[in-house]
Amino acid sequence: MSKTILYARVSTADQTLDHQRAQAEAAGFEIDEVVSDHGVSGVSTTLQERPEGKRLYDKLRHGDTLVVRWVDRLGRNYQDVTDTIRHFMRQGVVVRTVINNLTFDGATTDPMQEAVRDALIAFMAATAQAQAEATKEAQKAGIQAARNNEAKYRGKKPSYDSRKLMIVTDMLTRGAGTSEIAKATELTRQTVLRIKKDPAAAQVALAKWGL
Structure with missing residues (x-):
């Protein structure tokens, strides 16, 4: 069974x-x-x-x-x-x-179906590695900011957490629209646009707040 x-x-x-x-x-x-x-x-x-x-x-x-x-x-x-x-x-x-x-x-x-399937597997795996590398670089940036005492002013607390940020970046990779992503994550369109413009900065914001 x-x-x-x-x-x-x-x-x-x-x-x-x-x-x-x-x-x-x-x-x-x-x-x-x-x-x-x-x-x-x-x-x-x-x-x-x-x-x-x-x-x-x-x-x-x-x-x-x-x-x-x-x-x-x-x-x-x-x-x-x-x-x-x-x-x-x-x-x-x-x-x-x-x-x-x-x-x-x-x-x-x-x-043809095999080619589509294998291409999708490769794309998803590449995305996973790219996200891991982006997170690692963002964490380095956050640590460096703390060392430079820049983290004393952390700015406004992000309205998203690491899980929502991952969903946003994943949906952006798949070509989803801003309104669709905002609805799926319950974030504002402005927040989604900021993440789209600079995903590394979004990761740094999370690191500064320990989220």
């Missing part, structure tokens, strides 16, 4: 396993089991290098479904993410994301 397994990677104190499961269930997924890694980085560790991530390779069988909030839960490195998704597809495992409701499987034999 096939199973649906949610894999959650909880890397910071502001992320929770319950939140990731609630998101999945709210999106209509019926989760049979949850496998999670806590306090691990998606940049420096591959899925197979994580204690619980390694278990997925033993647990998942042909016909099973692996659910992740987004591909960044599998990793933040382009090559690692693409290799991981393709490995599971070869095993007959379907990989699905909560955000964007994407489905990756190896069932299709049509060359």
Whole structure:
């Protein structure tokens, strides 16, 4: 009997396993089991290098479904993410994301559909790595600002948190309009436009406020 397994990677104190499961269930997924890694980085560790991530390779069988909030839960490195998704597809495992409701499987034999699927996998993996690098640079900028005593004046507290910022940048990458993003995130159009104009500055603002 096939199973649906949610894999959650909880890397910071502001992320929770319950939140990731609630998101999945709210999106209509019926989760049979949850496998999670806590306090691990998606940049420096591959899925197979994580204690619980390694278990997925033993647990998942042909016909099973692996659910992740987004591909960044599998990793933040382009090559690692693409290799991981393709490995599971070869095993007959379907990989699905909560955000964007994407489905990756190896069932299709049509060359055009395969090309579209593989291009989408590559795009999502590249986006995950780009976001990780942008976050890292923003954190460096925030640390440097603090050292220069610039952080004494932090400005107005951002109306968004790291989760909403990720959703905004993801939707912008997919070409969504400002009004659509504002409605989805409950942010003002002006806030979305500021993030669009300078996403790195948005990350710095979060770092200064510890959000």
